[in-house]
Amino acid sequence: MILREIAHARTGDKGSLVTISLIAYRREDYALLEERITAERVSEHFAGLLVAPVQRYSLPSLGALNFVLQRPLAQSVTRSLALDAHGKCLGSALLAMQI
Amino acid sequence: MRNLRIGSGAGYSGDRIDPAVELAQKGSISHLVFECLAERTIALAQKARLLDPDSGYDPLLEERMEAVLGLCARNGVRIISNMGGANPLAAARKTREIARRLGLSGLRVAAVTGDDVTAIVRGGGFTICEDGSPVESLADRMVSANAYVGAEPIVEALQQKADVILTGRVADPSLFLAPLIHEFGWSASDWNLLGKGTVVGHLLECAGQVTGGYFADPGYKDVPNLAHLGFPIAEVAEDGSAMITKVEGSGGFVTRATCSEQLLYEIQDPTAYLTPDVTADFSQVVFDEIGPDRIRVSGARGRPRPNTLKASIGVQDGYVGEGQISYAGPGARQRAELAREILAERLRHHALQELRFDLIGINSIHGDRLSRTVHEPHEVRLRVAGRSQSQRVAAFIPREVEALYTNGPAGGGGVTGSTRETIAILSTLIPRESVVPAIHIEEV
Secondary structure: OEHHHOEEEEEEEEOOEEEEEEEEOOHHHHHHHHHHOOHHHHHHHOOOOOOOOOEEEEEOOOOEEEEEEEOOHHHOOOOOOOOOOOOOOHHHHHOOOEO | OOEEEEEEEEOOOOOOOHHHHHHHHHOOOOEEEEOOOOOOHHHHHHHHHHHOOOOOOOOOHHHHHHHHHHHHHHHOOEEEEOOOOOOHHHHHHHHHHHHHHOOOOOOEEEEEEOOEOHHHHHOOOOEOOOOOOEHHHHHHHEEEEEEOEOOHHHHHHHHOOOOEEEEOOEOHHHHHHHHHHHHHOOOOOOHHHHHHHHHHHHHHOOHHHHOOOOOOEOOOEOOOOHHHEOOEEEEEEOOOOEEEEEOOOOEOOOOHHHHHHHHOOOOOOOOOEEOOOOEEEOOOOEEEEEEOOEEEEEOOEEEOOOOEEEEEEEEEEEEEEEEEEEEEOOOHHHHHHHHHHHHHHHHOOOOOOEEEEEEEOOOOOOHHHHOOOOOOOOEEEEEEEEEEOOHHHHOHHHHHHHOHHHHOOOOOEEEEEEEEEEEEEEEEEEEHHHOOOEEEEEEO
16 A cells, blocks of 8 residues: 555655645544654665655644754745755655655 | 634645635625735746836736625624735835725735845855855845735734735745734734634735645545635634634635644644744644534644744746657657757757756656656657857757658657746745835825
């Protein structure tokens, strides 16, 4: 099963940081997200795109995790040559992760 | 207990205007807020203002004001917006002119200035947050610096009975917090109340993103009537409790899921969301559905505000040249890859600091590793982008892509190209005391 089956995500950006919220559709699936979708696994998933380990924050009252990803400084929103300079599509790539 | 209904009329500079009209008409709101200023926008606007002293405000200001000013005046709705951009005074004069043209009278239009800290930051011995280097090292590449101002000057403008308030750089949630502080008489040091108001502001600041915009995923998250998405309304009580809703009959929906996504949007540590007004704690926020499209927000808290203000520095960052060309049918990918090789060779000798190739449809968004696909696509679009300090050099990129028509692989089509000047945004922290906002009122 991929994450998309049990959770939804939204991506935001601040300079070279990208934030991804991961929210369980059903409250009872939150524990699984908390246990399996660790900062280490997310770092591994996006290997090659980031310059620092991913940080994770837990929000049990919302059934959500919040990830902060550090891209290279040259890939901040206002500098990046990428088609998706914001990195807005990264959250959708997270939903492809196996759980 | 008294309630205040605040509407959000724009989530970015180019946002749709009809949902704001709908709010002014049918929202039963007392304040309509337009958040229109992205990080980079103000630096570009500062440059525009250097060329024309009457410019520098939001390009859609005139169209928005023409659409909502009359309705707002009739329905007693006060307008708050950062559409002043790099020139709130000119924006206020333009708004006065529009009001007169519309036959309105008795309106007070306020401009809030003071966020422009270019002179202070230029020689002030400040440090760039992103890499720790001194601001002075930017030398004449620095275009502008604007501090994120809080709710205070907007509250003061409301006290001076302004009907329309146009600011420059203000922290987005502060635009929404200000009318709450003003109407309810909240203390500037009641951190919990300011935290609650800031959460309301954060939920509303991207307009349609809390009413079902940026949310739909067919089969998983289906959203009704996105073509006529309604913009949000917050109904806030004096004790800071709030309910997020929208105009009845408008498109989209407000659910716990849409609110959860927006709460965490662009948030790092949810226990410490820093604004000029408060350190807000979002971590205990709870959403409850109390009816269709009616979500109650509770649990936000706050701690004392930071001693420093963040300022965005606009920096000249050279020129970006870009070009794209498509290939289709059997062998599309191989021909696009051949075109890429030719371009890499042709551009190798130019003074480009960065050069990037993408195959759109194959790897342009997430790179090769995350984008593994098994099938051969029917069509592939090659994109090349590069940066140079020289406009002439950057312009070689679209020229070389266009030259592939007659000099490249078979069947290339649909070439597009551009060369643009780029402004990068860096940030620094400055003492709160060095920013002194001022209010100027234009009477209609």
